[in-house]
Amino acid sequence: MIYQGNAITVARGGKDGSDAIATLTFDLKDESVNKLSSAVVAELGEAVAAIRAERGLEGLVIGSAKQAFIVGADITEFHSLFEQGAVEINAMLERVHGIFNAIEDLPFPTVTALNGLALGGGCEVALTTDFRVMAESAKIGLPETKLGILPGWGGCVRLPRLIGADNAVEWIAGGSENRADAALEMGAADAVVPSEQLEAAALDILARARAGELDYQARRAEKKAPLKLGPIEQMMTFETAKGYVAGKAGPHYPAPVEAIKVIQKGAGESRARAQAIESKAFAKLALSDVAFNLVGLFMNDQVVKKKGSQYEKQARPVKQAAVLGAGIMGGGIAYQSASKGTPILMKDIKSDAIELGLKESRKLFAKQVERGKLSTAQMAERLSNIRPTLSYGDFGEVDLVVEAVVESPKAKDAVLTEVEGQVGEETILTSNTSTISITRLAKNLKRPENFCGMHFFNPVHRMPLVEVIRGEKTSDAAVAATVAYARAMGKTPIVVNDCPGFLVNRVLFPYFGGFGQLVEQGADFQRIDKVMEKFGWPMGPAYLLDVVGMDIAFHAGEVMAEGFPERMADMAGDRAGDRGKSVIQLMVEHDRLGQKNDKGFYAYEEDRKGKPRKVTDEAAIELVKEVVSEHREFSDEDIIARMMIPLCLETVRCLEDGIVGSPAEADMALIYGIGFPPFRGGALRYIDAMGVDAFVTQAQQLADEFGTLYAPTERLRQMAKSGESFYDSKTQD
Structure with a gap:
């Protein structure tokens, strides 16, 4: 054993029997994934120093003992780091660059075996080695711009030299996770193999490099040298990209454009100077309110996911769902359930409503086919998960029902009491209400403990939130099952207590x-x-x-x-008083309901894609004057x-x-x-x-x-x- 730490081990020898090869393995104790905390980075520095001191080595494989390679830096440390100011941020970056450069400068060929996600700092670790082998299911990317920062551990320097400036701009500014086949095509990966062949493939590349068949020194020199782009090529690549990305990101998200500027400024520089440019820009962004808030957002999302996971562990799985009320909302709920693999009955009392719901589902699946996300065969298979019905015939087998009829206490009460008599005693009933009290709706139910709110937001397929509303008598089991179903639908459920309007x-x-x-x-x-x-x-x-x-x-x-x-x-x-009508009431009384009838505060016309486009409406401007009191x-x-x-x-x-x-x-x-x-x-x-x-x-x-x-x-x-x-x-x- 060359090195043993809490997250990293380095040992000699591989499956090929060669004692000249060292394997550095990330396996963070007591964690489900590997992440690069300050402690793990310090260990990496110690491990690299131990490798440099070891005699007789002729190659290094970097890998992971977990399902993912490295999911990135430890984001929980970011706020405390950012609060220490630019001097400490730059000192941290300098330390990491020193460690990563030491990997890149080892006196023998190196390869990273990517068995799963390699994101952020994990991707930057992989970029330090001469070669990368990816499992077919692995993904690689630099998503830092989504946190309001940019890759600060060499990603803006190494990736453009590896896959070209235009491809690197796309990866970094977009913050995308990229599949193994795309990484291979662009040159970020040197081989893609089934996961069980990963180690053998990595060792094979090292053997070929040691034999001189693969020139690792030339690959390394190219990564450390200035980008091979002339002035005109630079202008075309970077100026065009900055304009496009700025338009897409908007004025409140500076990181994507700043990342392009960093790549551009460092293009003609050596490794040390380009890394200094990257570090300066990273520190500037890290000290911004945007970065602080987006990192906080990531942390909040982890809190929400953790709570959802805890509920899910207690839940009885929903294998068969049902939605009451077809139409646009019911069709959207049916689509979302079916597309994520949970079969769903879609019931209504009218055939034309059923057809409307099916039409909505078909339209959404067709868009997935158009975008290349699904094949027509997959669309047909998922559509078959939706069974339209005018009766309660199969409701005895349903695990959870979503009531999505008109927003009326009377209508919802009638439907809920009716369906309760058609389902099993353990079936969970939920109401997709946006305002009506869950406690009130539960009053006429025989099993109020099996009832809660499940408030979807429109359009269902786009809006990530589902409010799961706990009434006075709602049981933990009902909440847990509803949360689990929402998560199975690909939604983010947040549990709230009952009150007018909920949260x-x-x-x-x-x-x-x-x-x-x-x-x-x-x-x-x-x-x-x-x-x-x-x-x-x-x-x-x-x-x-x-x-x-x-x-x-x-x-x-x-x-x-x-x-x-x-x-x-x-x-x-x-x-009350003499204030007269509200502006919303005025609009309703003049039948200006908004997009649904093409007139509200604005008038609406169809654009080229058939979507409503708002235009100024003088009639609305005149009408609003009626409520102006000063x-x-x-x-x-x-x-x-x-x-x-x-x-x-x-x-x-x-x-x-x-x-x-x-x-x-x-x-x-x-x-x-x-x-x-x-x-x-x-x-x-x-x-x-x-x-x-x-x-x-x-x-x-x-x-x-x-x-x-x-x-x-x-x-x-x-x-x-x-x-x-x-x-x-x-x-x-």
């Missing part, structure tokens, strides 16, 4: 309340949309209301007003505060009321459910970034002028006084 809609409606107040005070709704889209939302509030449907928003607003009259009374149709001047900052503070405050209340279990779950629900700007990290991280004290001060000033919609909670005031925050950068809780 996401409850938080969204104060945001609409702020919008309504602004419009009544003379703000131009089109300007509000532009300001909030510039802030980072995928669409402004007026546009979002058109997409949701004005009638649906009006109904949900009445539910919110009934549940939280002290701050959401303005969402109701029958408003004319104030607003800065962009005023608009942002008036919109964001009510949303953030309601998120705080949901956390304080126990509707959601943690800041991580609250923030992820808003990002996955309503498109909260990811680079801002979520509502609670947004408050932390502003400072709880500053947030409370601004909220109170608005509350004094505009009412309880902006009033901070007592607990939030206490947090402000004591200097608390929602997140501790060390724990992420």
